[in-house]
Amino acid sequence: MENKTLFSEILERQSDLLERIRHAAHEAHAAVNQFYGVDLPYSYHLDGVAELVARYGGEVCTRAEDVPAVMFGAWFHDSIEDARLTYNDVRKRARSLGLDEAQAFMAAEIVYALTNEKGRTRAERAGVKYYEGIRATPYAPMVKLADRMANVRFSLRQTSDYNHRMAGVYREEWPHFLASLWPATDDPRMGLPQEMVLQLCGLLGVDAKRMFED
Template identity: 40%
Template sequence: MKKLEKTKEYAIRKHKEANHKYDEYDYDFHLNMVFEIAKKFIHLVEPTEQENVFAGCWVHDIIEDARETYNDVKKETNETIAELAYALTNEKGRNRAERANEKYYKGIRETKNASFIKFCDRIANVTHSKNNRSRMFDKYKDENENFIANIYIPECQEISEHLKELFKEKH
């Protein structure tokens, strides 16, 4: 089985086992949104890294939400994908600010392609909250300037502009 398909199945299975939901949906709804957004912007990623990035989209929350470890992810996928999942895992904290702190953002910026996946994740969350008129939309809007400043790398210019545009459109 190809790495990407195997990683997708692994991520869906582990989120189901953890009974992790995305609003009323099974969590693979969110993971698929992140993957689809990545497909739209994959030209920003070097061709030799695209398969690992797509796989990283599927496991970006697996350590944080499905009780998997770095070594579990590495065993099921490869070291590059495990590094992406690890970099995208929030820190321990009592609130959003403590969980998404400078150490977390530094790890994202310093892990090749992690900023790209994090932008895809945020675009998925913003789009979903906007479409469902969720209170999270305003939270994401308030955080957006700081969020972009914290994970921005030059390779993500186009995708960061897309995220900014989502807040300009009528909600």
């Protein structure tokens, strides 16, 4: 497919299904009283990630039938890590919301790939094995990039010391983060939308041209 206009048209045609997915993801995180920032519902972050995937997904999505799975992955990307769901819970939830078996499998694989490893530190929770799993999973690199972009945008808009610190962490991590997501295959489903990468370079104050030359 790889066409942003067609991707947008599919989102419009499947708006009822996508709204069910969105509502279910919101409920899953509300059920564990999870917040984003100080007092925002976690749905704020989920919608931010899904909005970015909806905007840029057409650059990497190859088949119309993959769109529901990709959007499910965006909304549910933290559900195993934070909302006490298991891999099988996620797969069953996708089926119950209207995805077929292949779509539910793809959706659950995206969510599983984005689930942090057990670890004492940030680096341990997102180590070599974690990024290997993301790079091996269709559409997971793009959803992870959207997750990071949503977090960066939020941190830059806030005034708290914590968010200023996190903005610095994201800036420092960016070269390693991007290299860890960079595809080792020509399969477009493993790719990163170039426009997203450039936008993030701009947000983080990184010289995109020099980075790509390196």
